[in-house]
Amino acid sequence: xxxxxxxxxxxxxxxxxxxxxxxxxxxxxxxxxxxxxxxxxxxxxxxxxxxxxxxxxxxxxxxxxxxxxxxxxxxxxxxxxxxxxxxxxxxxxxxxxxxxxxxxxxxxxxxxxxxxxxxxxxxxxxxxxxxxxxxxxxxxxxxxxxxxxxxxxxxxxxxxxxxxxxxxxxxxxxxxx
Numbered sequence: 001x002x003x004x005x006x007x008x009x010x011x012x013x014x015x016x017x018x019x020x021x022x023x024x025x026x027x028x029x030x031x032x033x034x035x036x037x038x039x040x041x042x043x044x045x046x047x048x049x050x051x052x053x054x055x056x057x058x059x060x061x062x063x064x065x066x067x068x069x070x071x072x073x074x075x076x077x078x079x080x081x082x083x084x085x086x087x088x089x090x091x092x093x094x095x096x097x098x099x100x101x102x103x104x105x106x107x108x109x110x111x112x113x114x115x116x117x118x119x120x121x122x123x124x125x126x127x128x129x130x131x132x133x134x135x136x137x138x139x140x141x142x143x144x145x146x147x148x149x150x151x152x153x154x155x156x157x158x159x160x161x162x163x164x165x166x167x168x169x170x171x172x173x174x175x176x177x
Contacts (some may be wrong), residue, residue: 003033008040008145013152014048023051030057039107041141042084042133043068045160045171046105048153050082067095086114089121096125106176107133115176122177130177137171144169 012025025048031040047055047069054073058066071080081095081102095102102125106115111132122130144151144164151164160171 005030005032007031008147008149010044010149010151012044012048012149014051015152015154016049016051017154017156018158019155021051025051037142037145038138039084041144042105042107042138044151045133045141045153045162046082046084046103049155049160049173050080050103052080054079065094070099086110089118089125092122092125092128096127100127102128104128104130105133105173106130107135107138109135111135119177128177129175132174132176134172134174137169140167140169143167 008029008031010025010027010029012027014021014023014025016022027044027047029040029044031037043057047057050069050071052071055069055071057069067081068084069082070078073079078099079101081099083092083095083102083104084107086106086108087104092102092104104122115132122128144162144167146165149164151162154161158173160173162169162171
């Protein structure tokens with residue numbers, strides 16, 4: 001019998017001063033059995049950073065043909081393909097062929113090894129932006145997780161300020177490409 005995902009609920013206040021966006025979101029998150037809490041929280045942050053009314057979570061780890069998050073226009077076009085982690089150039093090429101815009105958000109302690117190895121291949125891909133989360137900051141995200149969360153993310157001058165469950169964390173996201 002296959003393991004089932006763990007379901008989390010989040011009331012999420014987004015205060016994006018950089019883009020003059022203020023949203024109150026009610027999110028239902030399915031944590032894949034092989035997904036860490038930190039990875040799930042990176043998904044939430046990336047979703048909020050790229051928020052649009054047509055943005056949605058996909059099957060994620062359960063699908064090799066979909067990104068983690070995507071924005072589908074009302075006419076069915078993939079407007080934004082968003083991947084997480086240390087994806088291969090082959091995986092990102094799928095997005096390049098299907099979407100108008102592709103973003104990759106890398107995180108983890110191995111990014112310093114992964115990025116130089118794949119940088120040239122990524123530079124050859126059009127429509128791609130690559131960002132990097134600080135791994136020490138990401139390692140603290142699991143302290144925000146409860147089955148029912150109330151979170152606030154404030155984005156200003158490119159920095160993220162996350163509060164919730166009595167915790168506070170500042171995160172930097174560095175553009176790599």
